[in-house]
Amino acid sequence: MQDAVTTLIGIYDATGRYLDRDAIDELKSYFGTGTARLKAASTITANAAGLVRQAGTKLFEVVPDLIRPGGNAYTTRRYAACLRDLDYYLRYATYALVAGDNYVLDERVLQGLRETYNSLGVPIGPTVQGIQIIKDAVIELVGVNADWLTDPFDYISRQLSETNI
Numbered sequence: 001m002q003d004a005v006t007t008l009i010g011i012y013d014a015t016g017r018y019l020d021r022d023a024i025d026e027l028k029s030y031f032g033t034g035t036a037r038l039k040a041a042s043t044i045t046a047n048a049a050g051l052v053r054q055a056g057t058k059l060f061e062v063v064p065d066l067i068r069p070g071g072n073a074y075t076t077r078r079y080a081a082c083l084r085d086l087d088y089y090l091r092y093a094t095y096a097l098v099a100g101d102n103y104v105l106d107e108r109v110l111q112g113l114r115e116t117y118n119s120l121g122v123p124i125g126p127t128v129q130g131i132q133i134i135k136d137a138v139i140e141l142v143g144v145n146a147d148w149l150t151d152p153f154d155y156i157s158r159q160l161s162e163t164n165i
Contacts, residue, residue, distance in 0.1 A: 001107070004030045004100030030100045033148050040142045040149055041098045044090065047141055052087045055134040059086075062133075063126045072122055086130050089156055090138075096152035105152060110159045117160075128157045 002010075008026060012019055019027075044051065059082075060066055066073040066082070073082045092109045096102050117124060135153035139145050 001095070001099065002101050002103040007101050007103065033100075033146070036144065036146075037098050037100070037148060040138075040144065041094050043142050044094050044138060048087065048090055051090060051134060051137050051141065052083055054137050055086055055130055056083045058133050058137075059126065059130045062129060066126055072126070082130075085127070086134060089131050089153075090134055093134075093138075093152035093156065096155070097149055100148065102152060102155045105155055105159075109156065114160055124160055128160055131157050131160075 005027065008023055009019075012023060056079075060073065065071050067079065068074060073079045088109065092105055095104050114124065116122075117127065131153055135150055138153070139149065142149060
């Protein structure tokens with residue numbers, strides 16, 4: 001797994017350059033939000049089950065066809081799988097916000113996910129809605145609406161929404 005520092009240094013190392021002012025500013029920004037990132041991650045972790053439950057409830061209110069007969073979350077097994085997936089997205093988004101880098105999302109979550117969902121008949125639209133609902137719940141819980149907090153959720157949503165990954 002990479003983080004913002006490793007990624008930035010890797011880019012400069014690959015081109016044989018010293019860190020310039022932009023790189024230093026990016027590092028300052030990352031370290032400047034470090035305490036807030038860790039506090040947010042701690043808050044999310046302590047409330048993860050409630051966040052997932054809340055997001056699931058709201059998602060099924062917004063898209064009730066999911067839990068009706070024939071819906072993708074109809075039956076206890078499918079309902080539980082939906083909540084499990086929301087929990088995965090929350091957990092990995094938390095890793096990415098601490099790392100300040102979305103590499104872990106590409107490596108551990110998104111690689112092949114769209115194809116897997118398509119082959120299983122899992123609709124992408126409600127999945128993206130669920131991720132955005134979790135993001136909103138996290139913003140409300142943490143009390144911060146900052147790019148470093150919302151970016152992992154938006155990144156997952158954008159990547160799943162793309163037609164060609």
